[in-house]
Amino acid sequence: MHKGSVLVVDDERSQREILRVILEEEDYEVILANGGKEALKAVREFAPDIILTDLKMPDMDGLGLLDSLPKEPFLPPLIIMTAHGSISSAVEAMKKGAFNYLTKPLDKDELLIVLSRAFERLNLMKENYLLQQEVHGKFNLDNIIGSSDKMREVFSLIEKVSSSSVTVLLCGESGTGKELVAKAIHYNSPRKNKPLMAINCAAIPENLIESELFGYEIGAFTGATTRKLGIFETSNGGTLFLDEIGDLSLPMQSRLLRVLQEKEIRRVGGRENIKVDVRLIAATNKILEKEIQRGSFRDDLYYRLTVVTINIPPLRERKADIPRLAQFFLEKYNMEFGKRVKNINSEAMRALLDYDWPGNVRELESAIERAVLLGEGDTITMADIAGVIKKPLQRIASTNFEIPPSGIDFEELEKNLLVQAMDRAGGVIAKAAKLLGMSYKTFWYRWEKFGLDSELSRKEETAP
Ligand SMILES: Nc1ncnc2c1ncn2[C@@H]1O[C@H](COP(=O)(O)OP(=O)(O)OP(=O)(O)O)[C@@H](O)[C@H]1O
Ligand SMILES: [Mg+2]
CATH class of the missing domain: 1.10.10.60 (Homeodomain-like)
Structure with missing residues (x-):
């Protein structure tokens, strides 16, 4: 079993051969190239794990090779070998993304240690890459269920806003999928490899929210013994999801407005302004226009936030989506609980369609979760869901009073x-x-x- 492959690049044949012997003895697979150009060809052909290259070579040197290497899905770890005199070039190579450098004449132990670290780095990069792929798949638009006209509109807006960095306001009742949409926008945007950070304005006490958003300097207040970065700084380059923005206090609203205008923040107790590049997605289940009328939301902030507004309709206004959503959650919880529930019988489906779902998709999801977990048999029946949507059923049962054609007083x-x-x-x-x-x-x-x-x-x- 090979530990992995190493491409050795050197214009001196004897040097290549020595390295081949050392590395093969250590169970590495070795590929040789006599210069930068040949190395590039070998990279395309063999996709080696690690590249070990001389710095000075006649046709294309180590730095040139580094520049020309494919960066996708990630730059392979590259180790520069250099003579004592040219350490400054090696440092430059490190700045450009090289993994490490070794000075000639090579010390065998040092070489092997640096190599094994390079493999560790490679594994980390691979894991990270796979994770990103997975996350990306998770927030693929395919995982937002909905074929009703209203949801189609939502999808088309998500697609339109994803490619840019415009501020988006997501409006919808609780459980309609605002957070899901925020993730879809981020993971379909050019910022997808940068952080997506979220903060719930309603969940953080008024006196803490400023430092959560903007961070603080040492000594900003008693207890501030270290510097802390706020969420605007930690999401720099990425996306910040400000949930329940309707709950932000008026003073914080004006601070936020300034940040949006100036694109810079100041830490609590700090003296300088810090540039931030953050895409903002805000969400609310309040009707902000009403809050403006009541004087509890600033209209100028409202206009800043509503460059694009996406209204996510309540589930009762898109009941056509219920069967597919129910099936989607059925499969999800089958997987999670190791169950094999196949379908939902027509009586139970009728009840799901009749119900108004005040808790929207979240409520439907937990109804199905419960039915899958507790149900016996391979079909979800009325008995499995009655507990969840009992109230309206009782109401329907006892109000079999019919309005006569002439109407009633x-x-x-x-x-x-x-x-x-x-x-x-x-x-x-x-x-x-x-x-x-x-x-x-x-x-x-x-x-x-x-x-x-x-x-x-x-x-x-x-x-x-
Ligand atoms: N269209 C959809 N397809 C699949 N799952 C959905 C859909 N909409 C919502 N969900 C799921 O429903 C649950 C609630 O969604 P989410 O947390 O995004 O709602 P929300 O609007 O942010 O609610 P709240 O205002 O209470 O925070 C999540 O588990 C989410 O994955
Ligand atoms: Mg939410």
Whole structure:
């Protein structure tokens, strides 16, 4: 078993041969090239793991080789061999991305140590690359389910905004998929290999939010014994997801607005401004226009944020997506729990489609998760989901009252029910209220509102 492959590049034949012997003895696979140009050919042909190259060579030197190497998916670790006199060039090579350098004459032990470190680095880079591929796949648009017209619109907007760095505001009720969309935008953008950081403005106490966003300097306040970078700095080059932005206090809103305008931040207790390049995606489940009217959201910040607004519709407005979403979650939780639930029977599906999902996709996801986990059999039935969506089903069951074609006088109907209940309860308000599922107070309020006491006594008077 080879430990991996090493491309040895040197214009001196004896040097190449010595290295070949040493490395083959250590179980490395060795490829030889007599200069930069031949090395490039070998890289294309054999894709060696590590490159060990002389610095000074006639046709293309080590630095030239470094510049010409393919950078995708990543630059292979390259070790420069150099004579004592030209260490400055070796340092330059390191700046350009070379992994390390060795001085000639080579010390065998040192060579082997540096090589094994280069392999460690390579493994890290491979892992990192695979992870990125995986993450990218995860937030591939295919993993956002939706073929309803409203979701198609969302997808087309995601695609349009992904290629640039415009600020995006995501609006939608809780559980509609705002965070999912934010991830999709980031991982489909040119910033995808840079960090995506998220902060939930509603979850952080007012007195901490400034330092969370902008960081602080040593001594900025008691307890600030080290410098801390804020999320604007840690997401530099990448994307910052500001969740629940409607909950940001007015003073923080003005600080944020300044950052968006100036593209620089200042740490708490700091004296200098620091340039940041951050793409902002904000989300809210509040109607910001209303907050502006109430005076709790700045309109100038609103205009900054709404360069592009993506409205993610509540699930009840795109019920056509329910079957595919349910199937998607079924497969997800089958995998997670090692179950083999195949489908959802039609009665259960009917119930899923009838329900209004106030908690949106998140609520549907947990309903399916529960059904997969607890269900026996290979089909999800009414019994598996009834627990989750019981309330509206009960309501439907007990309100089999049909409105006649001529319509009804709702007020008369209500009065009638109140009087009937009072009758049946023998005039005991608490009992009458219970019959209609109302609190004592509500019953009494409505009873009074319709003036039923006097109406009743009038009836009694006119009664024979
Ligand atoms: N269209 C969709 N396809 C697949 N999964 C979805 C979809 N929409 C939402 N989800 C899933 O539903 C759950 C809730 O979504 P997400 O956290 O993005 O909602 P949110 O709008 O950010 O909610 P909140 O406002 O409560 O933070 C997540 O597990 C997400 O993966
Ligand atoms: Mg969220």
